[in-house]
Amino acid sequence: MKRLCLILVSLALAGCEPKQLNDKNEYPALLSDWGQIWVKGNRLSVNPEASVYNLNTPLFTDYAHKLRTVWTPAGATGSVNSDGALNLPVGSVVTKTFYYRRQEDRLVHAASEFGKAQGPDLSQVRLLETRVLVLTASGWQGLPYLWNEEQTNASLDITGGVIPLEVVGLGRFNYIVPDFNQCQGCHVVNVAAGAMQPIGLTAKHLHKMMQYSGSEINQFEYLAQKHRLTNYETAEYQISAVWGDESASxxxxxxxxxxxxxxxxxxxxxxxxxxxxxxxxxxxxxxxxxxxxxxxxxxxxxxxxxxxxxxxxxxxxxxxxxxxxxxxxxxxxxxxxxxxxxxxxxxxxxxxxxxxxxxx
Incomplete structure (x- = not known):
């Protein structure tokens, strides 16, 4: 698959020459060009250098399922803040893909799947959108990509969109894809600073057991070690409850x-x-x-x-x-x-x- 060799200051994919990008209009028109996730056969494939992650309690988005990934440039280092927030290096890319389960020609409401570190089988789902967060030298940028009807790729659409859906168990409704500016409405978590931040990439949401390469590992520690984040052992934080865990108060x-x-x-x-x-x-x-x-x-x-x-x-x-x-x-x-x-x-x-x- 041909992919754009992309760098945002220090972002580089293996074997690619760095390319400086300074304007949002230069971002890839196709999701696959980021080299983070792409369609291969009947599955949504994930860059092996990226990590799939889940949150203890996820944000509700009209019962949609989500595939979340985080990628950091080779050799780059980051840290974990004292409160457990991940301080990723410049060039890092975070993606979140939204989809519904499918049975034959119908979309169906189904319970979310937790603990899987791989992309979904495309014969069983319909992909709707992928949101990309990329950390540039001037801060995080949020970009919405809409999947085509053929389910082969997603295209950048900074205006967002409205997708009419009918889902068995949920009825008919309009699924809203946020536009470029609306991304900031949620992700600017500090108004005084005026900068976007990922919402879920903090220890309190990530501290849980996940399956990676056949082994059950603490997700927060795995992400910190794989993506070369220092100070993760000294962070102090509360741990959010796992959604649906009946043992939680x-x-x-x-x-x-x-x-x-x-x-x-x-x-x-x-x-x-x-x-x-x-x-x-x-x-x-x-x-x-x-x-x-x-x-x-x-x-x-x-x-x-x-x-x-x-x-x-x-x-x-x-x-x-x-x-x-x-x-x-x-x-x-x-x-x-x-x-x-x-x-x-x-x-x-x-x-x-x-x-x-x-x-x-």
């Missing part, structure tokens, strides 16, 4: 869900910092978590309820109302979904119902 499961789905905006540095409602796993202030906290501004986003979290009253809490809404003016997250995550709503409701106390 209700609080741990709910907090982990809110962290990955809402915490990139609702944090002390994120775009929703003015709400003073912070939903990261590390937040330990009950008021800032939303307990008995009135909204900063009234409106349709409150559902007429008085508190972000009203202990013992899950269905009467603003947080639950927003998570279960599909109204663009009220729903949370604001981007990334058209459907309601029923299992997520049930989890948040049960967690709040189980809380002691009241708001008087």
């Amino acid at each position: 209700l609080e741990s499961a709910a907090r982990s869900y809110l962290d990955i789905n809402c915490g990139h905006c609702h944090s002390r540095t994120g775009p929703a910092d003015t709400s003073a409602m912070f939903l990261t796993l590390e937040e330990n202030n009950a008021i800032h978590l939303g307990v008995c906290k009135p909204p900063v501004a009234a409106g349709q986003g409150t559902g007429g309820y008085l508190f972000g979290i009203d202990p013992g009253r899950g269905k009467q809490s603003i947080l639950t109302f927003r998570v279960q809404s599909d109204d663009p003016g009220a729903m949370m997250p604001e981007l990334g979904r058209a459907l309601v995550h029923n299992e997520g709503v049930a989890l948040i409701t049960a967690w709040i119902d189980d809380m002691a106390g009241n708001c008087g």
